[in-house]
Amino acid sequence: MIEHLELHLNLDFKKGALEGKATLKLAGKAGIFLLNRGLKVDSASVPFSWRLEGLRGFEAFEVGVVRLENPLKEVKLSYSGRLESYESVLPYLKDSISREYTLLRTDSLFYPIPSEPDFESLIKSVVGSEFNAEITVEGVPEGLVVAFGGEIGGNRLRIDGTNRLDIAVAPFKVIEKGPFRLFVLGEEGIGRTLELLEKAYWFYSSILGRRTNKFTVIETPENYGGQAGKGYALVSGSSLRAEIPANLYHELAHLWNPRATPEAHLSRFFDEAFANYLTALAIGEIHGEEAFNRFIEGLRRDYEAIVGRFPEAEKLRPSEWGRLGLWELSYTKGALILYDLHLLMEDSFYDVLREIVEKESVDFERFREIIKDVSGIEINV
Numbered sequence: 001m002i003e004h005l006e007l008h009l010n011l012d013f014k015k016g017a018l019e020g021k022a023t024l025k026l027a028g029k030a031g032i033f034l035l036n037r038g039l040k041v042d043s044a045s046v047p048f049s050w051r052l053e054g055l056r057g058f059e060a061f062e063v064g065v066v067r068l069e070n071p072l073k074e075v076k077l078s079y080s081g082r083l084e085s086y087e088s089v090l091p092y093l094k095d096s097i098s099r100e101y102t103l104l105r106t107d108s109l110f111y112p113i114p115s116e117p118d119f120e121s122l123i124k125s126v127v128g129s130e131f132n133a134e135i136t137v138e139g140v141p142e143g144l145v146v147a148f149g150g151e152i153g154g155n156r157l158r159i160d161g162t163n164r165l166d167i168a169v170a171p172f173k174v175i176e177k178g179p180f181r182l183f184v185l186g187e188e189g190i191g192r193t194l195e196l197l198e199k200a201y202w203f204y205s206s207i208l209g210r211r212t213n214k215f216t217v218i219e220t221p222e223n224y225g226g227q228a229g230k231g232y233a234l235v236s237g238s239s240l241r242a243e244i245p246a247n248l249y250h251e252l253a254h255l256w257n258p259r260a261t262p263e264a265h266l267s268r269f270f271d272e273a274f275a276n277y278l279t280a281l282a283i284g285e286i287h288g289e290e291a292f293n294r295f296i297e298g299l300r301r302d303y304e305a306i307v308g309r310f311p312e313a314e315k316l317r318p319s320e321w322g323r324l325g326l327w328e329l330s331y332t333k334g335a336l337i338l339y340d341l342h343l344l345m346e347d348s349f350y351d352v353l354r355e356i357v358e359k360e361s362v363d364f365e366r367f368r369e370i371i372k373d374v375s376g377i378e379i380n381v
């Protein structure tokens, strides 16, 4: 897994191509790296081979596989070529380099990722990583703006403790207000979005305490798929201007994530269930009780659809979801569990939330203890 990444990118907007120089510091030695299928390795720290292969478990997803003669802990790779979209295998994955809209996401492998050429290994390598990245971007024509979720200083980008990278280049307008930084393709309707975001921010702050982090929103064209990283979200123009921008409330709520132990994190309960239930509360606060009920009903419907496909899901406890790879249940059932708990505990539920958010780290055992301490209620998660 990557611990530190230094990346120099030179973008060619006429050819849709890039030249990359990456220096990776890894948690352990690795000898195999995956790259976008259009990118070829020109040089590496040690002799290497390169060839195109389909990912095991998802053969239609072709990647460049770089095999080093011997595994290393620190690797330098130079690569170049046309960044190819994966639209034909994953319709949302339209990443490309063009004057209209350039998007570089971890998903399209625009930098080398240590992993076996296997879909599951790739997901694990990405989801389980936490690295600092320093990136320089060159070749951006005048009139285009680089959007990024971390710090931006000239053509230098920096982000700490991330598991992914997302860089967009387009004729963005940049709107900064309070904790928010928005990269938008047009200003229409954005005033309202900003107001709603501010309301949600103050609501979360009022129940969970202030956060000093910035929150960045990057607009994408339609059908690029929503994406979120540490302190930022990529959203389409229509969801950015939605009547109730629930996914923005959700991503914003992640700033108040409890810190789960690695084991407990697998279930995604302490990030996704919490983010989705906080979203429900923000919707209730800003848009009223009816909107809150509609959101909860939506979660219930989605959960029932999962149970329809997989009836055993009903019997499992959240602490078992991670081990079984059923973390998706956190978005629906997880949030509904928090809702039930809220009904049961009434206002003392907020004391539990605050305690959990302030803890150094939490797991299901701690969660049970805190609920018992605060309310005397014993739950079985």
Ligand SMILES: [Zn+2]
Binding pocket: 250, 251, 254, 271, 272, 275
């Ligand atoms: Zn989330």
